[in-house]
Amino acid sequence: MSALLEIEDLNVTFNTRYGAVTALDSVSLHVNAGETLGVVGESGCGKSITALSVMGLIPSPPGRIAGGSIRLNGEELTTASPARMRAIRGAEAAMIFQEPMTSLNPVFTVGAQIAEAIMLHQKVGADQAMRAAVALLDRVGIPSPDARARDYPHQLSGGMRQRVMIAMAVSCRPKMLIADEPTTALDVTVQAQIFDLLNEIQRDFGAAIVLITHDMGAIAEMADRVAVMYAGRVIEGATADDVLDHPQHPYARGLIDCIPNIAKGDAALREIPGVVPPLHLLGAGCAFAARCAHANNRCHTEKPKLAAHGHHPAACHAVQEGRI
Amino acid sequence: MTASFFIRRIAYGLLLMLGVVILNFLLIRLAPGDPAVVIAGEMGGIDAQMLAAIRADYGLDKPLPTQLWIYLSNVVQGNLGESFFFNQPVATLISARIGPTILLVLTAQVLSIVIGMFLGVIAARKPNGPLSGFVSVFATIGYAVPVFWTGIMLVILFASVFPIFPVEGMRSVRLRDAGPIAQFFDVAHHLVLPAFTLAIIYLAQYARLSRASMMDVLGSDYIRTARAKGATEQSVLFKHALRNAALPILTVAGLQFGNLISGALLVETVFNWPGMGRLAFDSILRRNYPTVLGVLFFAAAMVVAANILTDLSYRWADPRLRGRE
Amino acid sequence: MTEPTVPEPYVAESPGREAWRMYSRNRTALFGLGLLFVILAITFYGSFFYAGDAYDIVWAPHEPPMVTPEFPLGTDYLGRDIVTGMLKGGGPTMAVGAAAALITMVIGVSLGALAGFYGGWIDTALMRFTEFFQVLPALLFAMVLVTLFSPSLWTIAFAIGVVSWPQTARLTRAEFMKIKELEYVTAARAIGAKNTRIIWKVILPNAAPPLIVSAALTIGVAILFEAGLSFLGLGDPNVMSWGLMIGANRDQLLDAWWPVTFPGLAIFLTVLAVSLVGDGLNDAFNPKLRER
Numbered sequence: 041m042s043a044l045l046e047i048e049d050l051n052v053t054f055n056t057r058y059g060a061v062t063a064l065d066s067v068s069l070h071v072n073a074g075e076t077l078g079v080v081g082e083s084g085c086g087k088s089i090t091a092l093s094v095m096g097l098i099p100s101p102p103g104r105i106a107g108g109s110i111r112l113n114g115e116e117l118t119t120a121s122p123a124r125m126r127a128i129r130g131a132e133a134a135m136i137f138q139e140p141m142t143s144l145n146p147v148f149t150v151g152a153q154i155a156e157a158i159m160l161h162q163k164v165g166a167d168q169a170m171r172a173a174v175a176l177l178d179r180v181g182i183p184s185p186d187a188r189a190r191d192y193p194h195q196l197s198g199g200m201r202q203r204v205m206i207a208m209a210v211s212c213r214p215k216m217l218i219a220d221e222p223t224t225a226l227d228v229t230v231q232a233q234i235f236d237l238l239n240e241i242q243r244d245f246g247a248a249i250v251l252i253t254h255d256m257g258a259i260a261e262m263a264d265r266v267a268v269m270y271a272g273r274v275i276e277g278a279t280a281d282d283v284l285d286h287p288q289h290p291y292a293r294g295l296i297d298c299i300p301n302i303a304k305g306d307a308a309l310r311e312i313p314g315v316v317p318p319l320h321l322l323g324a325g326c327a328f329a330a331r332c333a334h335a336n337n338r339c340h341t342e343k344p345k346l347a348a349h350g351h352h353p354a355a356c357h358a359v360q361e362g363r364i
Numbered sequence: 365m366t367a368s369f370f371i372r373r374i375a376y377g378l379l380l381m382l383g384v385v386i387l388n389f390l391l392i393r394l395a396p397g398d399p400a401v402v403i404a405g406e407m408g409g410i411d412a413q414m415l416a417a418i419r420a421d422y423g424l425d426k427p428l429p430t431q432l433w434i435y436l437s438n439v440v441q442g443n444l445g446e447s448f449f450f451n452q453p454v455a456t457l458i459s460a461r462i463g464p465t466i467l468l469v470l471t472a473q474v475l476s477i478v479i480g481m482f483l484g485v486i487a488a489r490k491p492n493g494p495l496s497g498f499v500s501v502f503a504t505i506g507y508a509v510p511v512f513w514t515g516i517m518l519v520i521l522f523a524s525v526f527p528i529f530p531v532e533g534m535r536s537v538r539l540r541d542a543g544p545i546a547q548f549f550d551v552a553h554h555l556v557l558p559a560f561t562l563a564i565i566y567l568a569q570y571a572r573l574s575r576a577s578m579m580d581v582l583g584s585d586y587i588r589t590a591r592a593k594g595a596t597e598q599s600v601l602f603k604h605a606l607r608n609a610a611l612p613i614l615t616v617a618g619l620q621f622g623n624l625i626s627g628a629l630l631v632e633t634v635f636n637w638p639g640m641g642r643l644a645f646d647s648i649l650r651r652n653y654p655t656v657l658g659v660l661f662f663a664a665a666m667v668v669a670a671n672i673l674t675d676l677s678y679r680w681a682d683p684r685l686r687g688r689e
Numbered sequence: 690m691t692e693p694t695v696p697e698p699y700v701a702e703s704p705g706r707e708a709w710r711m712y713s714r715n716r717t718a719l720f721g722l723g724l725l726f727v728i729l730a731i732t733f734y735g736s737f738f739y740a741g742d743a744y745d746i747v748w749a750p751h752e753p754p755m756v757t758p759e760f761p762l763g764t765d766y767l768g769r770d771i772v773t774g775m776l777k778g779g780g781p782t783m784a785v786g787a788a789a790a791l792i793t794m795v796i797g798v799s800l801g802a803l804a805g806f807y808g809g810w811i812d813t814a815l816m817r818f819t820e821f822f823q824v825l826p827a828l829l830f831a832m833v834l835v836t837l838f839s840p841s842l843w844t845i846a847f848a849i850g851v852v853s854w855p856q857t858a859r860l861t862r863a864e865f866m867k868i869k870e871l872e873y874v875t876a877a878r879a880i881g882a883k884n885t886r887i888i889w890k891v892i893l894p895n896a897a898p899p900l901i902v903s904a905a906l907t908i909g910v911a912i913l914f915e916a917g918l919s920f921l922g923l924g925d926p927n928v929m930s931w932g933l934m935i936g937a938n939r940d941q942l943l944d945a946w947w948p949v950t951f952p953g954l955a956i957f958l959t960v961l962a963v964s965l966v967g968d969g970l971n972d973a974f975n976p977k978l979r980e981r
Contacts, residue, residue, distance in 0.1 A: 095591075095592055097588060097591055097592060122597075126594045126595075126596060127594065128594070129591065129592055129593065129594040130592060130593035130594035131594060134592065134593070135592045137585060137588065137589065137592075139585050142584060142585040142586060143585040143586055143588070143589045144586055144589065145586040145589070145590065145604055145608070146586070146608065146682070146683070146684060147607045147608055147681065147682065147683060149683075156593065156595070157593040157594075160593060160594045160595060161594060192683040192684070194683070194684045205589070208589075208593060380820070380821055380824050383821045383824075384821075384824065384825065387825075391833060391834075391837055392837075394837070395837040395838065396838070396839075402837075504961065504964065504965065504968070505957075505961065507909075507960075507964055508909065508957050508958075508960035508961035508964055509953075509957050509960075510913055510916050510917065510920075510932075510953060510956050510957065510960075511917075512916075512917060512920050512935070513916075513935060513949075513953035513956065513957065516935065516939065516942055516949050516953065517950070517953070519942060519943075520942060520943070520946050520949075520950075523943055524943060619823070622823060622824065622825070622826045622827060623826070623827065625826040625829070626826045626827050626828030626829060626917075627828075629826075629828055629829055629832075629921075630828070630917055630920065630921070633921065634939075644829060644832065645921055648832055648833075648836050648921070648923065649922065651836065653836075653837070656832070656833055656836070657833065659829065660825065660826075660829055660830065660833055663825075663826045663829055664824045664825050664826070667823075667824045667825075667826065668824055671824075
């Protein structure tokens with residue numbers, strides 16, 4: 041059975057004042073129908089660029105898909121016409137963004153914004169679309185949806201706005217839902233509610249979800265499988281349990297160590313020393329080498345490939361050489 | 365809510381107009397020389413009898429507060445004084461000329477906003493493209509050219525080189541008895557050059573401003589949302605982005621309205637447009653102060669009205685401001 | 690024997706020097722500065738070469754340009770030399786512009802500083818006052834002032850200043866409101882500095898960059914104002930100016946294009962130079978905004 045979404049050797053470059061930099065370097069991912077794939081990594085790892093590539097929303101210029109393929113239901117997206125991409129966006133693949141405060145247009149009512157998404161892809165009248173929008177608001181747990189549909193975004197709280205975004209995203213029952221850090225900007229209590237809602241939505245609508253996050257806790261709660269990204273590459277991929285219980289790549293280990301584990305009597309916040317290097321400064325070796333305790337000469341000169349060794353695939357010389 | 369806002373806004377406007385009336389009163393008193401002579405204007409052959417009549421009318425022998433009261437109550441009754449040169453009440457003089465001025469100013473305003481925003485929106489799509497370059501050069505030049513000189517250059521161009529637009533007045537004499545449709549087109553034909561001359565500075569400014577504003581908006585998250593739901597490029601640009609990008613233009617256009625009227629004074633003079641500007645110019649040359657101050661009063665009233673309209677349309681366009689002060 | 694080279698100690702760049710470094714990288718801004726110098730030099734030195742009175746009738750009327758070598762730009766409707774007029778008229782135009790800008794800045798900065806610093810009812814009162822002045826169409830109000838107080842270079846500069854200050858006041862107020870909340874102002878208060886000292890010595894220097902830019906742009910606007918007033922015949926009748934030349938020759942513009950064209954070009958280039966310098970200063974003070 042072929043996957044719902046298959047990304048193969050995707051390369052994305054951006055023209056910057058430092059010249060063309062590689063934002064995504066041979067990224068390969070797949071998502072099966074109805075499952076949740078977690079994509080984790082720190083900011084600047086290429087998670088959002090991957091999502092925007094699928095949606096055909098890479099700002100161009102300066103961005104460009106330089107190679108590879110993205111197939112949704114077997115249909116190649118990298119070469120699809122703009123009109124075809126518009127038909128896919130919102131209907132077959134939808135996206136929820138990080139900033140609910142700014143992701144809704146301030147001058148239109150939320151009902152109108154949801155109704156617009158419906159009318160763009162279905163042949164329905166304005167009244168019918170608006171009724172559908174109200175029903176969706178009700179479905180995502182917004183109280184008195186009739187009145188709220190006539191509200192403007194600034195009249196709603198951040199959590200409510202994210203619910204509106206979700207309602208908009210699922211309005212055309214997409215097979216694929218990309219959620220880019222959907223809870224980062226929200227309160228902790230609201231985060232849990234949004235995750236519950238996403239789980240419900242997935243159950244009811246049968247959509248596959250790509251959850252982009254830097255929060256391993258969210259992965260543990262939501263994801264069936266996980267891809268760890270670092271500096272534009274996928275460096276580890278397996279089922280969520282495998283990655284959480286047996287992280288291979290030193291970076292993945294670092295991320296999991298960052299989860300405060302109160303049960304083990306260890307509430308101290310840890311962090312991985314250093315930051316993701318700027319993409320224009322990437323050298324020939326492993327991008328993580330400068331921050332890695334296990335780096336040797338080979339790590340600084342040769343890029344490791346994502347290859348299975350032992351438990352599950354990880355792009356790390358140290359793992360593949362059995363040093364860790 | 366909006367109604368009470370509207371009422372308060374109008375009350376404040378009336379207060380500002382009261383200020384203008386008091387200012388006018390003070391200006392005449394502050395000017396060097398006998399106020400009666402100032403009011404009469406420095407025309408030849410003013411006689412003692414006339415001066416006495418003016419003194420009685422304005423109560424100039426009474427104390428200042430009484431004089432102010434007389435002046436105020438005259439203005440409230442629509443009496444802005446008498447133009448001794450035209451031998452007509454100032455209010456009559458102005459009411460015959462305010463229409464052409466409003467026509468000119470509004471046409472220029474609409475032209476500059478519509479064309480300026482259109483250029484700005486198109487330019488914003490390619491921030492480093494040729495149109496963007498043209499918009500910034502055009503805006504810099506438009507800012508530096510004296511508006512009356514633009515008008516004169518256009519007069520020279522269209523009077524001698526391409527005589528396709530009339531360069532003087534508002535109506536053709538030969539069409540005085542024509543039907544209303546012919547007259548409408550005649551006025552529109554005459555309006556082309558003055559309105560364009562007046563619009564060109566602001567057009568350039570609005571183009572630059574809407575380009576910047578549009579670039580801002582196009583980078584915002586809700587535009588990405590609109591694209592993510594599959595909206596067409598036209599819908600993204602002209603529905604989602606433009607309404608947000610237009611808000612700063614609206615503010616500036618409101619603030620510029622006074623300058624637009626100032627510009628209209630010069631443009632009317634260049635093109636012999638029969639408006640308040642021409643009247644002010646003619647009256648100033650004849651030192652006919654009641655008329656000049658009357659023009660100042662009506663011009664200020666136009667600005668006040670424009671400001672109220674701007675505020676209301678701003679609240680209409682930006683829902684975040686509704687229900688807030 | 691050569692003296693040993695002593696390494697220069699590292700000295701932090703002064704803000705002015707840094708601004709100049711940014712400015713000198715901007716080609717358009719340098720062009721504006723150069724253009725301004727050229728215009729100033731021509732009007733200043735040129736009047737020595739053309740010693741005649743700009744009002745003197747020296748030739749036949751409406752001599753076209755580039756025909757008689759003595760009158761390269763031709764003569765006007767009375768037979769006055771246009772080159773002489775332009776050289777003699779430039780000084781007053783620019784002087785009035787500069788003086789008016791100075792008056793505008795003095796009024797605007799004082800009122801804006803008071804409103805922004807003290808806030809409360811002082812702010813409310815001053816802002817209402819400012820709004821009132823913004824209701825009056827500036828050129829018309831200036832026309833009224835100039836006629837009432839009879840035109841001279843001083844009354845013109847004064848009138849332009851009186852009608853142009855509101856924008857400066859708003860800008861100054863906004864800057865003061867922003868800066869007075871910053872830590873170093875609190876620090877100055879903590880050591881017991883008086884309000885006047887805080888206004889003049891602490892906040893004003895830090896608000897200077899946008900005010901300098903606004904001053905430059907105000908000069909441009911003031912020159913346009915002066916030109917407009919002179920064009921309407923409300924200039925100082927004893928002093929030649931570019932606007933006056935255009936106004937005086939306007940009725941004959943279809944017979945002779947040159948007496949109205951060249952002075953207008955001079956106004957345009959001068960205002961262009963000043964505004965390019967203003968834009969350049971703005972970019973130099975706000976390097977981050979330069980991407981636009």
